[in-house]
Amino acid sequence: MVTTAAETAAREPTTRHDPTRRSRRLPRLFPTSMPWLIRAQVINLALLAGLALLGPSVIGHDPARQDLRARLTAPVWIGNHANHPLGTDHIGRDVLARTVYGLRTSLIVAAIGTVVSLVIGTALGALAALGGRAADAVVMFLVETQMSVPYTLVVLVLMASLGTDIRVFLLVVGLAGWEGVARLVRGQLLAAKRQDFVEGARALGLGQLRIAFRHLLPTTAPILMVLASGSFTGVIFLESSLSFLGVGIQPPATSLGLLIGVGRDHLMGAWWIALAPCALLVSLTLSVALLGDWLRDRLDPRARRKLTRR
Amino acid sequence: MPSRKLLLTLLFAQLALFALARDLHIAVAGIDANLEPGIATSNTGMQIVPNLFETLIEMDMQDNSVLKPKLATSWHRVDDLTLELTLREGVTFHNGDPFGAEDVKFSFERFMNPDYRGSLSRSLFATITAVDIVDDHTVRISTAQPDPILEYRLASLWGAWIVPAKHYQAVGADAFGIEPVGTGFYRLSDRQPDRIELTAFAGYWGARPAAERVVYRIIPEVSTRVAALIAGEVDIVAALPADQYASVERNADLRVERTLINNIHMLVYNTWDSPITDPKLRQALNLGIDRQLIVDALWHGDAEVPRSHQFAAYGPLFNAERQVQPYDPDRARQLIAESGYDGSPVYYLARHTGYVNELPVAEIIVQMWQDLGIDAHVSVVDPSQLDLNTASVGTWSNTMRFPDPAGGLWLLWNETGTQQIRGWTPRNGFNEVGHELEIAQGIQERFELSQRLLDLWEEEAPGTVLWFPSEAFGVSNTVVWKPNALQTIDLRAELLSFID
Numbered sequence: 001m002v003t004t005a006a007e008t009a010a011r012e013p014t015t016r017h018d019p020t021r022r023s024r025r026l027p028r029l030f031p032t033s034m035p036w037l038i039r040a041q042v043i044n045l046a047l048l049a050g051l052a053l054l055g056p057s058v059i060g061h062d063p064a065r066q067d068l069r070a071r072l073t074a075p076v077w078i079g080n081h082a083n084h085p086l087g088t089d090h091i092g093r094d095v096l097a098r099t100v101y102g103l104r105t106s107l108i109v110a111a112i113g114t115v116v117s118l119v120i121g122t123a124l125g126a127l128a129a130l131g132g133r134a135a136d137a138v139v140m141f142l143v144e145t146q147m148s149v150p151y152t153l154v155v156l157v158l159m160a161s162l163g164t165d166i167r168v169f170l171l172v173v174g175l176a177g178w179e180g181v182a183r184l185v186r187g188q189l190l191a192a193k194r195q196d197f198v199e200g201a202r203a204l205g206l207g208q209l210r211i212a213f214r215h216l217l218p219t220t221a222p223i224l225m226v227l228a229s230g231s232f233t234g235v236i237f238l239e240s241s242l243s244f245l246g247v248g249i250q251p252p253a254t255s256l257g258l259l260i261g262v263g264r265d266h267l268m269g270a271w272w273i274a275l276a277p278c279a280l281l282v283s284l285t286l287s288v289a290l291l292g293d294w295l296r297d298r299l300d301p302r303a304r305r306k307l308t309r310r
Numbered sequence: 311m312p313s314r315k316l317l318l319t320l321l322f323a324q325l326a327l328f329a330l331a332r333d334l335h336i337a338v339a340g341i342d343a344n345l346e347p348g349i350a351t352s353n354t355g356m357q358i359v360p361n362l363f364e365t366l367i368e369m370d371m372q373d374n375s376v377l378k379p380k381l382a383t384s385w386h387r388v389d390d391l392t393l394e395l396t397l398r399e400g401v402t403f404h405n406g407d408p409f410g411a412e413d414v415k416f417s418f419e420r421f422m423n424p425d426y427r428g429s430l431s432r433s434l435f436a437t438i439t440a441v442d443i444v445d446d447h448t449v450r451i452s453t454a455q456p457d458p459i460l461e462y463r464l465a466s467l468w469g470a471w472i473v474p475a476k477h478y479q480a481v482g483a484d485a486f487g488i489e490p491v492g493t494g495f496y497r498l499s500d501r502q503p504d505r506i507e508l509t510a511f512a513g514y515w516g517a518r519p520a521a522e523r524v525v526y527r528i529i530p531e532v533s534t535r536v537a538a539l540i541a542g543e544v545d546i547v548a549a550l551p552a553d554q555y556a557s558v559e560r561n562a563d564l565r566v567e568r569t570l571i572n573n574i575h576m577l578v579y580n581t582w583d584s585p586i587t588d589p590k591l592r593q594a595l596n597l598g599i600d601r602q603l604i605v606d607a608l609w610h611g612d613a614e615v616p617r618s619h620q621f622a623a624y625g626p627l628f629n630a631e632r633q634v635q636p637y638d639p640d641r642a643r644q645l646i647a648e649s650g651y652d653g654s655p656v657y658y659l660a661r662h663t664g665y666v667n668e669l670p671v672a673e674i675i676v677q678m679w680q681d682l683g684i685d686a687h688v689s690v691v692d693p694s695q696l697d698l699n700t701a702s703v704g705t706w707s708n709t710m711r712f713p714d715p716a717g718g719l720w721l722l723w724n725e726t727g728t729q730q731i732r733g734w735t736p737r738n739g740f741n742e743v744g745h746e747l748e749i750a751q752g753i754q755e756r757f758e759l760s761q762r763l764l765d766l767w768e769e770e771a772p773g774t775v776l777w778f779p780s781e782a783f784g785v786s787n788t789v790v791w792k793p794n795a796l797q798t799i800d801l802r803a804e805l806l807s808f809i810d
Contacts, residue, residue, distance in 0.1 A: 066677050068607040072553070090553065091607075091670050160692045246662035250690045251673055265532045268557035 038294045041287040048284055052107050055100035063101040064252045067092035072270045087272040089262060098254055099276040103284075105255040106236055109173060113235035114228055116174025121181020122217075122224065128182065129189035130212055139186070143179040151176055152241065159247035169248060176238050177231040184227060185220050192219045222299035229292025233285045240281060256281045332808050334521035334789070335544040336799065337535045339663060341506060341528055344487035345498075347471035348421065348431035353573065353665075353707065356467065357548060357799040358526060361508060362404075363471035363492035366395055366414065367464045371794045374572070374623045374713040377465055381409065381472055381493065390456040395464075397447040402513045403474040404497035411443040416475030418451065427483070431469030433726045434711055437748070438463075455749045462712035467796060469711075495519045495802060504528045517803035524801060530663045539564060539784045546789065548799065550782040551666050552610040558784040568782035570614055571797045572621050572710040575665060577675075577703055578773040580733040584702035585654035592771035594645035595703075598682045599675055600637045605777050608667045608674075612780035618764045619775050623713040623795070626753050629761055635768075635775060642682050657689040657701035664693065666779060668705055698733050706773070709797060715760035719767060720744045734772035 030039050056063070061084075071092035076085045086095040128139035155172050162168050192198060193216065201211050240257025242248035244264075249255040256277045263274025338357055342350040347359045367385065370376035382395040401409040420426060421435045437457040442450045453460060464470050472493060478486050490498055495516065496508035508524040527544060529535040536554050539547045540561055550558065555566050579592050586592050605613045617632040656679070660672035672688045679686040689701055698704040706728075711717040723729055725741050743766060747759040783793055790807045794800060 064677075066674060068603055068674065071607055091674055246690065247692070251669065251688050252676075265551075266553060267533050268536065269553055 035294070038291060041291045044283060044287045045291070048103065048280070048287075049107065051100055052104040056097070056104065059094075059097045059100060061094035061097035063093060063097040063254065065093060072266070074270075075272045075275075086276050087270070089273045090266060090270070095273060095276060098259060099256075099280060102254040102256045102259045102277055103280050105249055105253060106239055106257070106281075106284075109170065109239045109249070109255065110232050110235045112170050113173040113176065113239070114232045116171070117177040117231055117235070118181055118224060118228060120174070121178040121227075122185050122220065124178065125182035125185025125220075126189060126212065126217065129186040129193070130208075130216070136186075139182060143182050146175075146179040152238070155238070155242060156245070156247060159242065166249070166253075169242075173235055173238055173242075177227075177234055181224070181227055181231070184223050188220045188223055189216050192216050226292060226296040226299055229288055229295060233288045233292070236281070236285055236288075256284075332521055332810075333523040333525060334546070334801065334806070335525045335527065337527050337529045337538050337544040337547040338799075339528070339530055339532075339535070339549040341526060344484070345490045346428070346483055346487035347473065347490065347492070348426070348428040348469045349483075349487060351428060351430050351468040353709070353797055356709075356797050358506065358508075359471065359490075360467060360494070360798045360800050361496045361524070361802075362490055362494040362498060363473070364494055365465055365467070365470040366397075366472065367461055367470075369462070369465045369467070369712065369796070371796065371800075374710075374796070375625050377461055381414075382464075385461065388450065391452050391454070393451045393460055393464075394444070395449050395451070397449065398515065399447055401493050401515045403477065403493050404491045404511055404513075405474065405477055406513070407474045407476055409472065409474075409493055410446050411449045413472055413475045414449045415441040415443055416478065417472045420473075420478075421469070428469060429726065429728060429731070430711075430722070433724060434463055434466060434469050434717075434721060436726060456751070457748070458751055459712065459714050459716055462714060462717060466711045466717065467798060468709065496524060499523070519801055519803050520807045521801065536784060539786070542786070545786045546791065546799075547784040549666055550784050552608065552612055552780070552782070554784070555610070555782065563787045565785055565787060566782055567785050567791070567793050568612060568780050569793045569795055570612075570778045571781045571793075572623055572795045573779065573781075573797055574616055574619065574621075574708045575671075575776040575779050576706040576708050576773050577776065578698065578706045578729055578733070579771070580698045580702050580704070581770075581772055582733050582735070583699065585651070585656055586702050588649040588651075589769065589771055590645045591649040591651050593769075594642040594649065594682065595679060595684070596635060596768075596771055596774040597638045597642040597645070598678050598684075599635075599774070599776070600678060601635065601777055602637070604671060604674055608670060609777070609780055612782070613777040614780075615777050616775050618768065619708065619719040620715075620764070621710045621713065621718055623710060624715065624718070624760075625713060627713075627715055627757050627760055629757070632761070632764070639682060646682060646684070651684070653685055656684055656686045656703065658686060658703040659689050659691050659698070659701045660705060661691060661693050665705060665707055671776070672705070707779075708775075715756070715763065716747055719760075719763060720747055723767065723772070729772055734770070736766070736770055736772070738766050738770055740766040740770060 030042070067088070068091060070088055071090060073084050073088040075087040076082050084094050084096070086099065089095055089098065124139045128136045158172055159169065198211060198215055201215050239248055239255060240260065243255045243257030244261040246261065249258050259277035260274050260281070263277065266273050338354065340354045341358060342352055342355040344350055345355065345359065347363045350359055364381050366380060366382035368378045368380040370378055381398050381401060383398050385393060385395040388394050397411060397414065403409060418435055418438055418441050421432045426432055437453045437455065437460065438451055439454045440452045442452070444450055451460065474491055477491055489501065495511055495514045496519065497511045498506065499509040500507035505528065506526040510519050510522050529538060532551060532554060535547045536557055538544045539558065550566065558564050558566050579586055581587055581592070586595065601615045605611060605615060615634045617629065617634055620628055620632065622628050658672050658676055660669050662669060669690065676686040676688050708718065708722050711721055721727065724744055740763065743759055743763050747756060747763060750756045750759055781793055781797060785791060788809050790809060791805060
């Protein structure tokens with residue numbers, strides 16, 4: 001998904017700047033303007049997503065199966081047999097299987113959380129921009145309230161009092177970034193409202209709703225794309241920190257954060273429990289962040305202006 | 311140059327003082343918010359309470375059946391129902407109040423208030439009906455029935471502490487729990503959310519402790535606690551899991567001190583409102599736990615599977631022949647079939663930072679039960695939500711209050727104890743036998759009654775014993791100190807010293 005978005009997004013400006021380059025060739029895997037670093041991130045994300053999707057069935061170990069007699073087995077490269085390539089944890093479960101399984105949980109939570117925050121943020125942002133002064137005041141009040149409260153603390157309290165239910169958790173994680181989305185969408189819509197093409201649509205006698213959905217909301221797409229990448233990293237970190245603190249994903253299910261939390265207690269003796277989840281978490285968030293950065297440079301008109309001015 | 315000489319002398323004197331007045335830093339996993347000593351009877355409360363308070367009679371650390379004078383200098387039975395104690399003179403509380411008969415009377419009579427929050431202490435002293443003041447330093451404690459083990463109750467670390475009557479009544483139980491005042495060799499000098507500081511009590515009647523100041527730091531995470539020890543920030547770390555022994559022992563100036571404690575890690579069952587109301591099913595759960603395997607794996611063999619709910623410290627009342635709870639999955643499956651278990655989910659409550667190994671043990675036992683065909687699940691909860699009504703299985707630990715079955719199984723599982731309040735009504739005469747045990751005098755009779763009580767408890771299976779955990783501490787080699795089976799961190803003069 002991210003790849004195609006990047007492609008279309010990236011192709012547009014190049015073609016606009018240099019119309020002679022427009023060709024009828026098959027779409028390339030990567031747009032020519034995409035630096036090698038960003039291409040590497042796209043490949044990395046594809047690999048991680050593939051691992052999360054297919055990994056659990058390929059690895060052949062049940063991530064929940066314990067073998068107390070083989071607990072805290074070291075990884076294969078320090079002399080253990082290949083049955084547990086990344087070693088086992090404190091109750092003898094396969095670290096590789098658990099890491100892949102945890103990656104899948106983290107990705108699913110991040111995806112759902114991001115979608116929830118985008119949907120809520122866009123809806124409320126649009127309501128604020130187009131729904132009149134009262135709606136604007138209420139939404140902006142909510143936005144500012146949320147912005148002024150340390151959200152992790154709120155989540156900790158919520159999870160401790162409501163119990164660690166996965167549905168509550170998903171909702172809570174989804175509510176994490178909506179206020180930023182709402183503000184940006186509102187700003188974009190307020191700016192777009194005064195543009196000529198909207199005036200034109202209004203002059204043609206189109207209805208409010210039709211203008212909103214067909215002409216205004218599509219202008220927020222590039223911003224949402226950039227926001228999604230930022231929010232995705234944020235949600236992964238939020239999920240990981242909450243699970244690390246013990247109020248997120250609960251055993252026997254697992255996530256990258258929970259795995260790191262378990263590994264923390266064994267860092268001095270069995271560092272391999274935390275190694276793979278940490279590596280995946282860094283790699284995942286770094287890729288998404290770099291890609292998001294690049295997307296922002298390409299899509300954000302203000303950033304682009306700065307670039308061309310230079 | 312006399313002035314320079316004087317300065318040097320002063321400097322040396324000051325250095326010497328610093329060297330003498332060493333501080334001791336202890337990292338613990340947690341400390342009870344309320345340190346009212348009849349309420350803070352948990353394993354974490356016991357790490358600090360014995361340094362602040364004193365009992366009338368003291369149990370010997372090595373041989374728990376030997377009683378020694380403490381705040382009472384002598385005692386004798388006036389008749390079957392009355393014990394007279396002579397109190398030590400010249401003892402003061404940390405706030406300067408003199409210790410006397412009034413304080414003894416108040417300390418034990420506060421348990422008679424039905425609203426008193428330390429339910430285990432209330433249960434421990436339920437046999438006491440009156441405390442009468444004979445004179446300022448003599449009291450008589452009476453019971454309604456003959457209580458052959460009254461002296462042991464008065465020596466118990468789990469509630470028998472003397473509190474200052476006037477001060478306690480003036481500030482109330484809650485404020486007292488935040489700033490406890492006792493007669494112990496340390497007084498509480500500072501309290502922050504994550505640290506408690508004790509200072510040697512200048513007015514103490516006995517020997518002055520080796521450390522001038524003791525700082526308890528609350529560090530819930532194991533690895534952070536161990537790191538603090540290795541970095542030299544603390545001298546002792548408590549609640550050291552077996553997996554961390556190696557990382558401590560790798561350092562030449564650190565060591566691991568461990569001891570089996572008079573405490574049993576337990577599972578408790580909700581027999582009122584849960585899928586496991588049938589005793590047969592609960593017996594099956596008990597048969598389905600391979601305790602020795604868990605002891606070998608998680609405790610590196612350091613813990614010990616008990617011979618049912620018994621402590622070796624019972625002496626002649628301990629049955630060394632009684633078998634340990636067997637691991638018999640085949641018999642368990644058979645019992646599950648007989649019980650007509652319908653496959654409803656069985657939830658097992660566990661905390662991230664509870665007893666040592668609480669969560670891994672939960673995950674392991676749940677898998678053992680799943681292998682029997684039970685739909686078992688771990689439910690990880692915040693300590694504040696540890697409510698057995700919401701689940702089927704909970705964790706608990708049972709500490710021997712004094713070396714007698716009446717200070718063990720019967721005290722903790724009787725009808726005023728936690729379990730019969732929150733999830734178990736015995737139907738096979740458990741309570742009747744328990745009451746007989748309370749007043750039985752002869753050793754043989756007490757032995758037989760206590761064995762019968764164990765049989766009935768195992769038949770009803772309202773819970774199960776897991777193991778005697780090994781309590782381990784990481785200790786700096788500059789500190790001479792050993793843990794004891796009573797599960798306390800006791801820092802009195804004869805138990806703690808420094809090597810420099």
